[in-house]
Amino acid sequence: MHSVHRVLLATLLVGNAVVFAGVDSPIKLLSAAIVLVLMIDLRRVPEVPSVVRAATWSFLALAVVQLLPLPEGLRRLLQPGFVEVMAAGWAPLSLAPWSTIQVVASMVVVAGIALTAARMASTRSGLPILLGIIAVTCGVMAVLGLAGESGAPENVLLIRANTGGGGVYGPFVNSNHFAAGIELSLPAALVLLAAAMRNLPQPGSTRQRAAVTALASAVVVVVAVAAVLRSSSRGGVLFLALALALTAGLWLRPRRARRWPWVTGVSVLLLVALALAWTRMPEVRDEFTQLFVVEGADGNDRWDLWSGTVDSFLRSPVIGSGLGSYRYVIGLDKPATGTSVLEQAHNDWLEWASTTGVAGAVVLVLFLIGVGGGLLPRKVRGLRFDLRYPLAGAATAFTATALHEMVGFGLQTPVNRYLLAAWIGLVWGVWKRVDDGKVRERQRQARDRDAGSDEHGAPDDIVVDGVLIGDGGEV
Numbered sequence: 001m002h003s004v005h006r007v008l009l010a011t012l013l014v015g016n017a018v019v020f021a022g023v024d025s026p027i028k029l030l031s032a033a034i035v036l037v038l039m040i041d042l043r044r045v046p047e048v049p050s051v052v053r054a055a056t057w058s059f060l061a062l063a064v065v066q067l068l069p070l071p072e073g074l075r076r077l078l079q080p081g082f083v084e085v086m087a088a089g090w091a092p093l094s095l096a097p098w099s100t101i102q103v104v105a106s107m108v109v110v111a112g113i114a115l116t117a118a119r120m121a122s123t124r125s126g127l128p129i130l131l132g133i134i135a136v137t138c139g140v141m142a143v144l145g146l147a148g149e150s151g152a153p154e155n156v157l158l159i160r161a162n163t164g165g166g167g168v169y170g171p172f173v174n175s176n177h178f179a180a181g182i183e184l185s186l187p188a189a190l191v192l193l194a195a196a197m198r199n200l201p202q203p204g205s206t207r208q209r210a211a212v213t214a215l216a217s218a219v220v221v222v223v224a225v226a227a228v229l230r231s232s233s234r235g236g237v238l239f240l241a242l243a244l245a246l247t248a249g250l251w252l253r254p255r256r257a258r259r260w261p262w263v264t265g266v267s268v269l270l271l272v273a274l275a276l277a278w279t280r281m282p283e284v285r286d287e288f289t290q291l292f293v294v295e296g297a298d299g300n301d302r303w304d305l306w307s308g309t310v311d312s313f314l315r316s317p318v319i320g321s322g323l324g325s326y327r328y329v330i331g332l333d334k335p336a337t338g339t340s341v342l343e344q345a346h347n348d349w350l351e352w353a354s355t356t357g358v359a360g361a362v363v364l365v366l367f368l369i370g371v372g373g374g375l376l377p378r379k380v381r382g383l384r385f386d387l388r389y390p391l392a393g394a395a396t397a398f399t400a401t402a403l404h405e406m407v408g409f410g411l412q413t414p415v416n417r418y419l420l421a422a423w424i425g426l427v428w429g430v431w432k433r434v435d436d437g438k439v440r441e442r443q444r445q446a447r448d449r450d451a452g453s454d455e456h457g458a459p460d461d462i463v464v465d466g467v468l469i470g471d472g473g474e475v
Contacts, residue, residue, distance in 0.1 A: 005041050005116050006129055008034050012113065013137045013422065016415040017181075018144070023414060031414065032105070035112035046118040048428050052370035056111070058363045062356060063104045066094040066322050081315020085332070094322025095329055103323040106417070113421035114428070121390070121429025122436070128195075130429075131188045131390060134422055137415075138185030139220040142227040145178055179228050179236020180410025183400040184419035186224045186240070187393035193217035194251065194389050235404050243400035250380050250392035302346050302407065308334025309345040313354045320357035344412065348405040371398070374427040387430055394423045 012034050019027050069090040076083055078093060085095070094100040120126035196214035199206055228236045244251075311333035312321065321329045327343040336342050345351040353361055375395045380388055401411070401420060410416050 005038055006120060006126070006133075008038055008041075009113070009116050009120070009130075009422075010133045010136070013133055013415070013418055014140055016418060017137045017140045028106075028414060031418075032109050035109045035116075038116045039112050042115060042119060046115055046122065046425075046428065047432055048115075048118070049370040049373065051366050051373075052428075055363050055366035055370060058359075058366065059107070060104075062319075062359050062363060063100065063323065065319060065359075066100055067092050067097055078319050079316040079321070081312075082321065082329070082332075085329075092322070093316075093319055094325055096322055096325035099324030099328070100322045106414075110417050110421040113418050114425040117422040117425025118429040118432065119425075121426040122432040123429075124433075127387075127390060127426070127430070127433075128192070130422065130426060131191050131393075134185050134188035134419060135192055135217060135220055137419065138182060138189055138224050141178070141181050141185065141415075142220070142224040145227045145231065146223070175231035175233040176235050176404070176408045177410045177413050177416065178231050179233035179240070180401065180404055180408065181413070181416050181419065182224050182228050183236065183240050183243070183404060184397050184416055184423065186221065187396040187423075189217045189220040189224065190396070191389045191393040193221060195386055198385050235407060239400045239403040242403060243396045246399050247392055247395040249377055250375075250388065250395055253381070304334055305330075305342070305345050306347055306350055309347070309350045309354050313350075313357070316357055318357045319359055320353075320355045323355050323360075326351050326355050344409040346408060348409050348411055351409070371424055371427055374431050383434070387434070390426055390430055394427050397423050 012031055016027065016031060069092055071090055072086065072088055075086060075091065075093055079086065082095065092100075117130055120130040192213055196210040196217060199210035200214065201207070202210065228240065308330055309326075312326075312329055315321070315329075315332075326345060330342050330345070334342060345354065352364060356363070375391055375398070380391045380395075383391070397420070404410060411420060
């Protein structure tokens with residue numbers, strides 16, 4: 001039973017990648033049940049940064065305020081722009097209370113996954129397993145995406161008959177959501193590949209395991225990159241490449257003697273991926289020729305949607321219209337044209353601000369500080385490679401997603417949210433391991449001092465559990 005949380009997390013991530021990205025209500029319910037079991041098995045809540053705890057309590061308080069019935073006079077004061085559609089008497093601030101409850105429930109599921117991932121990442125054996133689960137999820141999505149391409153390439157993944165009637169549909173809605181899933185999982189394969197390459201010079205069984213891991217990870221990387229290219233998602237290609245460039249300083253240290261082998265290896269993998277995607281390259285080229293053309297559905301381009309979202313924010317700038325209420329209120333400021341139904345802002349940052357107001361923006365900033373604080377270069381670059389690479393992978397996944405969400409809404413696909421939560425937990429778990437190592441080393445040094453021993457050297461150049469502490473260079 002010690003590893004039940006690992007099996008359940010693997011079932012959750014890989015299973016949702018296989019079963020329609022977790023978009024069906026029964027699958028969401030099953031995912032919530034798995035997370036409930038994970039929380040029971042957790043026994044003790046892992047440590048998280050204090051600013052994250054503050055963000056969590058603030059978010060719950062915001063949800064309560066939005067759902068709590070309030071008198072009409074107070075609601076008119078807090079939401080002056082929604083007076084024309086406001087219910088009389090006592091009613092919640094949220095204009096879609098049931099949707100608000102659903103969003104809160106989904107956030108609870110995400111929190112459970114993040115805590116489980118933090119538990120795994122805080123141990124020597126759990127961290128590579130967590131990375132392996134994310135990498136396997138990446139491989140499954142990429143293979144299924146390529147396999148489903150011949151049936152309906154415009155939807156990329158797992159097209160099936162609509163059980164509720166109507167035409168076929170894909171759980172990722174479009175290629176950009178599929179690409180977002182790859183952005184959130186491909187870095188794990190890159191981490192395993194990079195770490196395995198560093199372990200290849202080691203003797204015996206370590207080299208054998210490294211060789212197997214390197215081969216498997218390289219296959220996942222090649223297939224995933226090819227799948228993104230064949231999906232013709234210009235956002236996926238652009239933001240993933242940009243994220244790798246922006247986080248390169250965490251992956252590579254300025255050692256010229258080691259730089260060219262890495263460049264050569266990455267170039268070979270990229271060439272193989274390009275070869276697999278070659279027949280779709282004209283579509284990718286055509287997409288990039290339209291890079292600066294703002295597109296939309298039936299006359300609703302992104303600029304119009306964003307402008308309407310800003311207007312919706314101004315209707316209730318303090319508390320927002322209610323979590324999950326965007327699709328129900330955007331029609332007031334951006335009426336649909338043609339046959340389209342507007343449900344997302346195609347910018348999750350703006351949509352969050354619109355539905356939660358300044359209060360929600362503060363919560364988001366607190367949370368970003370709590371996660372981003374663990375990815376500062378001055379902190380990450382002082383760690384041994386087997387911990388530095390996972391944090392570099394997290395930084396790449398977060399950067400690509402943050403950029404992509406400026407023009408999309410990929411995180412509204414459940415499996416993408418779950419992958420993001422796994423990376424968040426990984427960051428917390430890695431630093432928990434580092435902090436525990438520092439505490440153990442201080443305790444050991446205190447015992448040595450009490451025994452009159454000083455042969456262990458200065459405390460600024462120590463290694464604990466594979467963790468380099470201080471400025472003494474990489475071990």
